[in-house]
Amino acid sequence: MPIELILVEVFALFLFLAGNYFLKKVYGRGVSKFFQGVLLLIAAYIIFKYIIFPPIPAALLYTYMGLITLVVFLLLSTTDQSWNEFKDPIVKTLEGGSPRFKTIRMVTFVLVPVLAGYGSYNYMYPKYQEPIELRTVHPAPPASIQVHGSELILQKARSPFRVNEKGDYDEKVEDRYLKANPFDDKGVAYLKYVREGGEIFFQNCHFCHGDNLNGAGMFAFAFNPIPANFTDPGTLAQLQQTFVFWRVAKGGIGLPREGFPWASAMPPWEKHLTTDEIWKVIEFEYWHTGYYPRTWD
C-alpha cells in the first residue's frame, strides 16, 4: 500500500531521531554529520530495495537514490557548522594527517577504483535480456473511427448501455448499482448489460486481462507489453469510454503512428464482436473495477 510506504519512511525518520537522542543522552554526543549522511543513504536504499514489495525497477531505484543523495547533501550543508562537521572527516582523510586517517585514505583509494571497476564491468557485461522500450501508453485517439460500417465520433459518442431506469444515458448509474447483483432477474437494464458484458469478457478477454481484471491472465506473461491492468487507477479511470472502445475495436494493430513500438498483442475485436458487445464489455469492466470513465463536463 502506498500509505504504508510513507509510514515506513516516517518511522525511519523517527528511529533516526530517537537513536541520535539516545546517543546524546548516554554518551554526550550524537552521530557525526558524515555518518548521519551515510546512514540516511543506507536506510533509503534498504527501504527502496528491500522493503517495497514487489521490488521496484532499477531505473526508478537509481532515480530515487539520486534524489536522496542530493537531499542529504543539501540537508547537511544548510549551515556552516553542519557543513564543516560533514566535511571534516573527508578533508582529514585526504590530508592523511594521522596514522588512522592515513590507513583510511589508503583503503579508500584502493576501494573506490575497485568498486568503480566492478560497476563498469557489471554495466558492460553482455546481458541477454530484451532491451527496455519506452512505450506510449495512451496514444492520442483519432477524431473518429469506422466500426462495422458506421462512424463513431470519439469526442461525442456515448455508451448506449450506460442508462438509468428510464433508459436515458446516465453517467452516474454505475454509482447506484455498484453493490447490486447483476444476476438478479428483477434487476435494472443496466445490470443486465453489465452481466452480458461479463459473459463476453470471460469468454474472450480474461485469458489475458485476468479474472480479476488485473492484467495477470493465464497468457499475460507470454506477451510484452503485458495486458492492461484495469484495477490500476491509471488505466480505465483515466480514460473516456470512447477511448476504451477505440482500443478494444481496433486492437494493437490499429495503434496510431505515435503508439510505437506497436507491440500490443490485443486483437482487433471488431472482427469478432459486435459494436453492442464491445460496449457491454466496457460497461462490465467499469462496473467490476468500480472506476468511473473520464468525462468532459
Place this chain on the structure above:
Amino acid sequence: MKALKKSKNFLSLALLGILFLSLFSFAIPLFFQSKAYADEAAAPAAPVMGKDVYYKNEGPVSGPPAPKLKVGDYPMPNLPGVAKESRLIVWVIGQQHLYFGSFVLAVPIFCMVIELIGLLTKDPVASKRYDQLAYDFIKISLTAYSVTAILGGLLIFTFITMYPGFFAYLASLFRPFMHIYALLFLAESGTLYLYYYGWHRMEEGFLKWVHATLGILLNVFGTILMMLANSWLSYMMSPAGVDEKGQFLGNYAHLLHSALWNPINVHRIIGNMVFGGGIVAAYSAYKFLSSKTKEEKAYYDWMGYISMFFAVGSLIPLPFAGYWLMREVYAYRQQMGITLMGGLLAWLFILQAVLIGSLFFSVIYYLFNGMQRMKGAERYEKITKYIFFGVTAAFLVWLTPHTLVMTGSELKAIGGQQHPVVGNFGVMSAKNGAVNTMLILTVLTFVIYQRANKEITVKWKNFGNAMLFTMFGVALANNWWLAIYGYYIPANVRVGLSVPQVAGTLTCLFVGTAINVAMMKGAKSTGPVLWGTISNRSQFAIFALAVSFTWLMALMGYVRSSVRLFWHVMEIMRDNSPWAFTHPIGFASNMMSVNVIIFWIFTLFVFSLAELSSGHREVPSMEDSPVAKTAGRHGHAIAGASE
C-alpha cells in the same frame, strides 16, 4: 533656470503623449478589411466565400490556400551529420531568440517594479539602493536587447532560406502584423534608450516620475510585441480566421485571436517574469562570488535575495496559467491534449516534474542558508530536517512515473505494467497532493525566514501562532485527504479537487504570510541582517534555480511545438519535409541541453560586457540611514560593520 526646467517638463510630457498615442498603432489593421484575394485577379463579381475553421462564420476568401509542399521544397543545407536537418538549425536559433526575447521583456518588468519601490521608499539610502539595482539591470538588458535583435534577424533569414514555402504562407497571412511588429520594435528601442540614457538626467522630482512612466511604457510595448509574435505560433497550433484550405477570410481579429492565443500570452508573460528574475539572480550570484570587498558582497547578496524573491513570487501563479493553457488545448483538440499528457510527449512531463521539484529545493535551501545572515535564527535550525523530509517525500511521489521503465524480468517480478505500490503515485490525484505539499512547506520556510531575527512582542502572539499552526495543519491535512479521496471518485470530479487543494495552499501563502507580517509589528530584533555573510554554497542554489528555469523553458517550448506532430499548421498545412517526425526523447533532451549551454555562454558574455562598460565602481551602501535605524525599521547591516 526655472524656464529651462519648465520646458524640460513640457518636452517630457509631449514625448510621453506621442509614445502613448503610438500604443494604438497595433490596432490600425483591425480597422481595415483586407482586399479580397480574388480582387487581385481580374475581380469576379461576387467573392468566393469560405467557412472559418474555428469561428465557423462565413467570410470572403482573401488569400492563397496553404501550399502542399513536397520533399524537394525544403532546402537541405550541405552540412555533415544531423546538421543536414535544417529543423535543428531553426530549433537552436529560435530557442536562443526566445531566451533573449524573454530576458529583454522580463528585465524591464523587474526594473519597473524595483524603480517604483525605490520611489515609494521613504528612507533615502534604501531608495538609492533600489534605484541603483534597477539601473544595474537595465544596463545588462541593453546588451541583451542587441543580441535579441541579431538573433531575430537570423531567425527570419533561417526561415526564408530553409522553410521558404511555409514562411511565405505565414507572411501572406500576417503581413500587416509583421510591419507593426517592426514599428513596435523601433518604438521599444527608442523607449529603452530614453529609459536607460535618461536615468541620471531624470533622477529628481517630477522627472523621476516621468522616467518611471517610461518604464511602464517600455513594458507595454514589449508585451504587445510578444503578443504579436505569439499570434503566429498560436495560429500554427490552433488556426483561426481561415477556411479548411488555409485561405484567409478577411478578418484580422479572428486571425490574431485564435483559441490558444490568450492562454499562451498569459503563460508567457508570467513565465518571462520568472525567467528574468532567475537570470538577474544568477547575475547577482556571479557578482557575489567574484566580489572583493565586504561592501560588494553585501550589496550583491541583497541583490540576489530581491531577484530570487521576484522570480519565486512570479513562479507561484505560473502553474495556474499553465493549467489554463492545457485545459484550452484539450478543449481545442482532445488528441493534442492526450498526446501531451498521456501519449507521445508524456515522458517529458516527468522531466518537467524533476525540474520543478529542483526549483523548490533550491528555494528552500537558499532560505535556510539565508538565515545564517541573522543572529537568532539558530532557534529554527532543528526544523530544517522535517521540512526537507516532507519535501523529499512529496518529491518522490511527484516524480514517480505511472508507466515504469523496466526490463522483461523486472516486469514479471512486479507482475504487471504498473507497480502495486509506487504505481499509485503516478496518477494526477497523487501528483496534486505532492505538489501542494511542496508549495505549503516552501511557504512555511518563508514564514520561518521572516521570523529568523525577530522576537515577537504583540499581545496576541500565542493566538497568532496557534492560528498559523492550525492553518498550515488544516491545509496539509485537507490536501492529503483530498489526494487520497481522489482515487475513489470520477475523473471529472477529481479534476475539481485541485481547486480546494490549491485554495488551502494559497490561503497559507497570502493569509499566513499576512498574519506573520502582522505579528512582526513592533518585534524586537535579535540582530540585523548581515548582508554578505551568506555562504557561497547558497549562490550555487541560485544558479541551479536559473538553469532549471532555462531548461524548463527549452523543455516545455519543445513540448508545445512538437505536439503539432506532422503539421506546420494544425490540420491545414502538412509538414512534408524529410524530417517530419518526432525525435526520440534522448535526442530532444540533448538538443535542449545544447541550447541551455549556448544560452548561458551568451549570458556570461553579456554579464562580462556589462562589467567592461561600468568598470569598478562604488556599490550602494547596505547600511540603513540613521533615521531608519533609530526608527528600527529595516535592520540592514553588513558583516563587520559597527552596530
